[in-house]
Amino acid sequence: MSVIAVYNIKGGVGKTATSVNLAYFSAQHHGKTLLLDMDPQGSASFYFRIRPPKKFGAKKLLKGGRHIEENIKGTDYPGLDMLPADFSYRNIDLALDECRKSHKRLSKVLAPLQEEYDRIILDCPPNLTLLSENIFYAADCILAPVIPTTLSLLSLEQLFAFLDEIGQDPDKVVLFFSMVEKRKKMHAEMMRSLRERNRVLQTVIPYSADIERMGVYRQPVAAALPASAAAAAYESLWHEIRDLLAI
Amino acid sequence: MTVHPGADTWLLPDSLSVEGLLAALAAEFGLESAPEYGATVVYADSFDWRLYQQGCLLHSHGTCWTLYHGDSGEVTVQQGGPELQASCRARDFPPGGLRELLEPVLGIRCLLPLATVHLSGRQVRLLNKDDKTVARIVVESQQPAGSERPHRLVRLFGVRGYGRDQENVRRILAEAGVAEVASPLIGFTEGCRAMGRSPLDYSPKFALELDGGETAREAMARIYLTLLDTINRNIPGVLADYDPEFLHDLRVAVRRTRSGLSLVKQVLPGPVSDRFSRVFSRLGAFTGPTRDLDVYLLAQESCLGRLPPSLRPGLQEFFAGMARRRQIEQKKLVRALRAKKTRAALNAWQQTLKRRDRQPAPLAGMPVRDLAGRIVLKRFKRVVRDGHALDAATPDAEVHRLRIQCKKLRYAMEFFGSLYPRHELQTLVRHLKQLQDILGNFNDLSVQQEMLRLTLKTLPAGSRRTLDQAAALGGLLQSLFQEQQELRAHFTEAFAQFGDEETTALFHELFGKRQESA
Structure with missing residues (x-):
């Protein structure tokens, strides 16, 4: 069992596309997978055509148990379920604050789900909050998509500083390059320098119109366009992560 | 096997066509139909149902093999393999996922063809207004070889979190006249029946429910008849030499019978006991040499492992000679087993057990x-x-x-x-x-x-x-x-x-x- 959090402080780096496609490949490779949409915008839920459940929200999520189990929905793909997001997640920090041991709450909520699912993938909102702390505590791996730009570098430094502050192992973080444009010289240069770090994956997810159009066809790119370069890139990313985490 | 909670299976009534059923569903759901499939498959398992015991079904379609979960119908692995003739073993499969799954389950037992069934049908996804899949329907026709009419099935697979939609599907099915619950394995079981088999109808374990009030004579007769049944059922496999377990099981049943005859005295009349002790002693004797050689040959791998590589070729030579000897012994065994004398003795044993003794033995009524x-x-x-x-x-x-x-x-x-x-x-x-x-x-x-x-x-x-x-x-x-x-x-x-x-x-x-x- 493993919990993978797809996370970056910056928005618009391809987190949701990564979560959705990795979850798809995880289920394809014989692992019962749960995708948790933690982002109040609910983009991952939208991609799977799953509407936010009624009578469900941040407080129910944190209660866990049957409150979660009753709201898990099957996707169109065998072996892949998801817990759709609710708009009330935007206030989740307030709800967390009321919990005891507030930084471990999510981990506790996920524990019973780990019996049913081989893998849990978290699609995380872009910020550094009490929820993020919960996510880092619960995750075995923090998978961070990085657009090779200077601003991304800055947000990475912030991430590692935060992990240090809350006493989490920086080795949980695994980086890969996302939305890479071959013709941009800066992308190539940034990638070269960043590769000197530890735990940077080989696979590069290119900037792709096929991925952007996921909102139109509302399926993982590999389901809608199995022969596309984007689908191949995500599959290769999945294999690399699987090997790295030995799952 | 237990019924998978997500799958319900019914017979499609004769009055309802697949098109009619789909039209009824189309009134409330969007339908997305996968291409139709159709193939004649041969189900295979070991004689003692090792795969079935694990909840698995295996079928071959030419050289394409599919192992799947019997209840849910979920495919575990699909892969190429040998063409199934009379029998084949796990080691006949090319290295890969299927062989890795089969080897530990089958061990030295071979796969035998069971039912031949023609399967055809299609899967239809039922969509809500967001075009989200909320349930799946499989309509499948299963026609065992030799049977006139196919079994037409409808299966409903739910999607988690869409219970209300499934209830709607159930209602539509019921309104269309789909009411008779069926086993999703009906083609398989009916096809097995056509070959005189039914799942789990053979196990090498001795299991017989005695009734404490039975007389010793009645109980021993039932014990011996159970053992005789095991002997008889293994004979075809021994003659065909499918795998060594047939002979092994046969010999165990013979040994059990002999033990019974020597342990339980004065329940059968003395002359009967003596006569059949000799019969089973002979059966034990002429099946012995082949079995002994089987045991050695099965130990080949482990024996080779005991030796340094430089000495191994000599041992391989030795085992090759042993395999040749086994062939000769097997021929002798087949001849002895087929002999009228053997068949007659086994028949006489059966009749003796079923008949009343003219002079009951002293402890027969105990x-x-x-x-x-x-x-x-x-x-x-x-x-x-x-x-x-x-x-x-x-x-x-x-x-x-x-x-x-x-x-x-x-x-x-x-x-x-x-x-x-x-x-x-x-x-x-x-x-x-x-x-x-x-x-x-x-x-x-x-x-x-x-x-x-x-x-x-x-x-x-x-x-x-x-x-x-x-x-x-x-x-x-x-x-x-x-x-x-x-x-x-x-x-x-x-x-x-x-x-x-x-x-x-x-x-x-x-x-x-x-x-x-x-």
Whole structure:
């Protein structure tokens, strides 16, 4: 069992596309997978055509148990379920604050789900909050998509500083390059320098119109366009992560 | 197998066409139909249903094999493999996922073709207004070979979190006249039936429910008939030489019968007992040589592993010779088994058991419960007596004798097991089994060494090849002897566990008490 959090402080780096496609490949490779949409915008839920459940929200999520189990929905793909997001997640920090041991709450909520699912993938909102702390505590791996730009570098430094502050192992973080444009010289240069770090994956997810159009066809790119370069890139990313985490 | 919670299966009534059903569903759902499929598949399993016991079904379509979960129909693995003729083994499959799954389950048992069924149908996804899949429907026609009409099935697979939609599907199906619940494996089971088989209809384990009020004669007849059935059912597999387990199971049933005849005296008339003791002794004798060679050949891998690589070619040569000898012995076995004399003797045994004895034996009318405890306890006392004399220096022949005593005790416990509380009996059997395992391994090592010594004696002098063989056999002897010595060191402790006060008390409590109360 493993919990993978797809996370970056910056928005618009391809987190949701990564979560959705990795979850798809995880289920394809014989692992019962749960995708948790933690982002109040609910983009991952939208991609799977799953509407936010009624009578469900941040407080129910944190209660866990049957409150979660009753709201898990099957996707169109065998072996892949998801817990759709609710708009009330935007206030989740307030709800967390009321919990005891507030930084471990999510981990506790996920524990019973780990019996049913081989893998849990978290699609995380872009910020550094009490929820993020919960996510880092619960995750075995923090998978961070990085657009090779200077601003991304800055947000990475912030991430590692935060992990240090809350006493989490920086080795949980695994980086890969996302939305890479071959013709941009800066992308190539940034990638070269960043590769000197530890735990940077080989696979590069290119900037792709096929991925952007996921909102139109509302399926993982590999389901809608199995022969596309984007689908191949995500599959290769999945294999690399699987090997790295030995799952 | 339990029914998968997500899947419901019904028969499609004759009055309803697939198009009619889909039209009814289309009134409330969007439909997305996958392409139609159709293939004639041959289901395969081992004779003792090893895959089915694991909840798996395996079928081949030409050289394309599919292993799937019997309840949910979920495909575990699909892969190329051998074309299924009369039989095939796990090792006939190319390396890969399927072989890795089959090998541990099948072991040395081969796959035999079971039902041949023509499957055709399609999967339809039912979509809500967001075009989200909320349920799946599979309409499938299953037609076993030789049957006139296909079984037309509808299966509903729910999607988690869309219970209300599934209820709607159920309602639509019911309104369309789909009401008769069916097994999703109906084609498979009907196809098996056409071949005279039904799932789990054979197990090498002896399991017979006795009724404590039965007379000893009635109970023993049922025990012997069960064993005779096992013998008869294994004969075709032995003749065809599909895998070594057929002969093994047959011989175990023969041995059990012989044990019964020698343990349970004065229940069948003396002359009957004597006559059939001879019949089964002969059966045991002429099936022996092939089985012995099977045992050696099965040990080939482990024997090779005992030798340094330089000595292995000599041993391979030795095993090749053994395989040739086995072929000859198998031919003799087939001839003896097919012989009229054998068939007639087995038929006579059946008739004798079913017929009333003209002069019933003294204990024939005794309640089996009273007889059973006495026999088991007597065997137990014998094992304990001989077992106490066991130590690291006991000669091989005496160890062998104790092993046979244990076997007799075990068979007696199996014959009458159903008369006793299950849990306690299992505890005793477990303790006995531990002892038997050690004695069995010891005896195997002893017999193998004896055979090697014999082979060495008869090896012709001279050539390089015989030198290589002799060296290999010498190396093997050394290794077997060493292991045997190591086992000796465990004798006392193995027996101590079996012969301790607790086990003894339990034996007496279980098998002695009823005798007193009777």
